[in-house]
Amino acid sequence: MKRLILLLLALLTAPALPAAAASADPPRPAPGAAVYVIPVRSQIEGALLYVIRRGLAEAKQQNAAAIILIMDTPGGTLNSASDIVRSIQASPVPVYTFIEKDAFSAGAIIALSTRAIYMAPGAVIGDALPILMSPFGGVQDMSEGLEEKSVSAVAALIRAAAQSAGHDPEVAEKMVRRENELKIGDDVISPAGQLLTLTAEEAARPGRNPDRPLLSAGTHSDIHSVLKALGLAKHPIRELEITTVERVARVIASAAPILMILGFLGIYIEIKTPGIGLPGILGAICLGLFFWGHHIAGLAGMEDLLIFAAGVLLLLVEIFLIPGFGITGVLGILLILFSLVGAMTRMIPGGPVLPGWTDLHIPILKMGVAIFGTGAGALLLGRFLPRSALGSRLTLAAATSAAEGYTAAPDTSALVGQTGVALTPLRPAGVIRVGAERLDVVTAGQFLDADASVQIIEAHGNRIVVAPAP
Known part of the structure; x- marks a missing residue:
C-alpha cells in the first residue's frame, strides 16, 4: 500500500517538473520594456565597474527587456573584469554583447560571460593572456612560476564565464593558453603555440555542434540589426549615459x-x-x-x-x-x-x-x-x-646687514663695566637700575637679593649678564 501511494505521488508530480523548469527561464519582456545599452569602451578598470553596476541595477529596476554591452576595448585589469563578470552572472535581465571593433583581454572575458556575442564586420575578439605592467606603463617579464599561476587563474575564470553563458569553454581557454590546439574535426582552428584571436567571420563559422556557431551569434552592422536578430526590434533603446563625473572619475x-x-x-x-x-x-x-x-x-x-x-x-x-x-x-x-x-x-x-x-x-x-x-x-x-622665477616669488631674495642699519637687537656693549642696584631678587633673572634706566638681566648663576650692588660683565643685544659689584 505504501509503495502504491508513493507511485501515485510520483506520477502526479512528474508533469509538474517540466513546468517548474520552464518557470526558471526569464519571463518574456513586456512589449514596452526598454533595451538598455551600456558602452564598454577604452580601458576596463574600477570606475567602469561602477558604471556597469549602475546600468545593471537601473535595468533591473525598470524591468528591461535586455541589456546589450557595446564593446570596443583593448582590455584592462583582471580584478575589474572578474567583478564585472560576477555582476553580469547575477543579473536577472539577460545580457548580450555587440563588439563594434575590439574585445581583447578583459573585454573578451566579459563578452564570454554574456548570453550571446554579436560582432560588427571587421571586429575582433580574443588574446586574453594575462600580462604584468611595469610602473612606467610597459610590459614586465614574469617568472615561469608566476606566469603559470596567472595563466591558470585567468583560464579558470574565462572557462567559468563561457560555461555559465553556454559558450564553448575550449574556445575560451584557447584565448589564454597558447599551448593548446583548437580543432573541429580535422580542421585546425588555432594551432598550438598561438593565442586564439577571431575575426567576425571566423567567430561565426559552425562550432563543434554544427547547429551552433563557434563563438559569434551573427555579424551585424549596427545595434538595430542586433535587436532584430534578438526579436527585440520593437522595443525602445535606452542608452546608459556616462556622466561627466564618471568620466572624470575614470581619468582620476x-x-x-x-x-x-x-x-x-x-x-x-x-x-x-x-x-x-x-x-x-x-x-x-x-x-x-x-x-x-x-x-x-x-x-x-x-x-x-x-x-x-x-x-x-x-x-x-x-x-x-x-x-x-x-x-x-x-x-x-x-x-x-x-x-x-x-x-x-x-x-x-x-x-x-x-x-x-x-x-x-x-x-x-x-x-x-x-x-x-x-x-x-x-x-x-x-x-x-x-633659481627659477617661481622660486624668487616664494623666497626673500633681498638680504639685510648691520652696515645698512638693520639689527635684530640694540647694541648694548657700552653697558659693560657699569654698576647698578638690583630692584628685584635675581634668581638668576631679574631687574636692575643703572642710572635712570631699568634693565632685564641675568646672573652667571648666582642668586642675589634685592638692593644688591651689581656690575654688568657681558652685554650681547638683549642678553645682559651681571655679577656682584667688587
Whole structure:
C-alpha cells in the first residue's frame, strides 16, 4: 500500500517538473520594456565597474527587456573584469554583447560571460593572456612560476564565464593558453603555440555542434540589426549615459600616481616655505581629487578619508608640538600611506575583510611610483626651484646687514663695566637700575637679593649678564 501511494505521488508530480523548469527561464519582456545599452569602451578598470553596476541595477529596476554591452576595448585589469563578470552572472535581465571593433583581454572575458556575442564586420575578439605592467606603463617579464599561476587563474575564470553563458569553454581557454590546439574535426582552428584571436567571420563559422556557431551569434552592422536578430526590434533603446563625473572619475583613477606626486610635492614646498600659499592649496586639491575620484569609482570610502585625516593630524602634531621626530610622526606617515593604498583597493561586498595580494599589488605598485616620483621631484625642486622665477616669488631674495642699519637687537656693549642696584631678587633673572634706566638681566648663576650692588660683565643685544659689584 505504501509503495502504491508513493507511485501515485510520483506520477502526479512528474508533469509538474517540466513546468517548474520552464518557470526558471526569464519571463518574456513586456512589449514596452526598454533595451538598455551600456558602452564598454577604452580601458576596463574600477570606475567602469561602477558604471556597469549602475546600468545593471537601473535595468533591473525598470524591468528591461535586455541589456546589450557595446564593446570596443583593448582590455584592462583582471580584478575589474572578474567583478564585472560576477555582476553580469547575477543579473536577472539577460545580457548580450555587440563588439563594434575590439574585445581583447578583459573585454573578451566579459563578452564570454554574456548570453550571446554579436560582432560588427571587421571586429575582433580574443588574446586574453594575462600580462604584468611595469610602473612606467610597459610590459614586465614574469617568472615561469608566476606566469603559470596567472595563466591558470585567468583560464579558470574565462572557462567559468563561457560555461555559465553556454559558450564553448575550449574556445575560451584557447584565448589564454597558447599551448593548446583548437580543432573541429580535422580542421585546425588555432594551432598550438598561438593565442586564439577571431575575426567576425571566423567567430561565426559552425562550432563543434554544427547547429551552433563557434563563438559569434551573427555579424551585424549596427545595434538595430542586433535587436532584430534578438526579436527585440520593437522595443525602445535606452542608452546608459556616462556622466561627466564618471568620466572624470575614470581619468582620476588611472592617473592616481600623478595626483599623489603633485599632492605630496605641493605639501613639501609648503613646509619649506613660510605661511600658507599656492603650493599647499594645490597639493591639498590634488589629494582631494584623488579621494573623490576613487570614491566615485566605488573604491574609496569615508573611512579612507578619515584615516588620511588622522595621519595628517599626527604628522602636524609631530612637526609643530613635539620636538624631534618620533613614533607620532612615523604613525602619521603610516596612516597616510595606508589610507591611500586602501582608497585604490577594491572591496567586494560580502567578501573577505582583508584583501588578498591580487587586490593589493597594483595599489602598492602605484604607491611605490608615487613615492619614487615625489623623491625625484623634491630633489629637482631643491636644485632648480630657488633659481627659477617661481622660486624668487616664494623666497626673500633681498638680504639685510648691520652696515645698512638693520639689527635684530640694540647694541648694548657700552653697558659693560657699569654698576647698578638690583630692584628685584635675581634668581638668576631679574631687574636692575643703572642710572635712570631699568634693565632685564641675568646672573652667571648666582642668586642675589634685592638692593644688591651689581656690575654688568657681558652685554650681547638683549642678553645682559651681571655679577656682584667688587
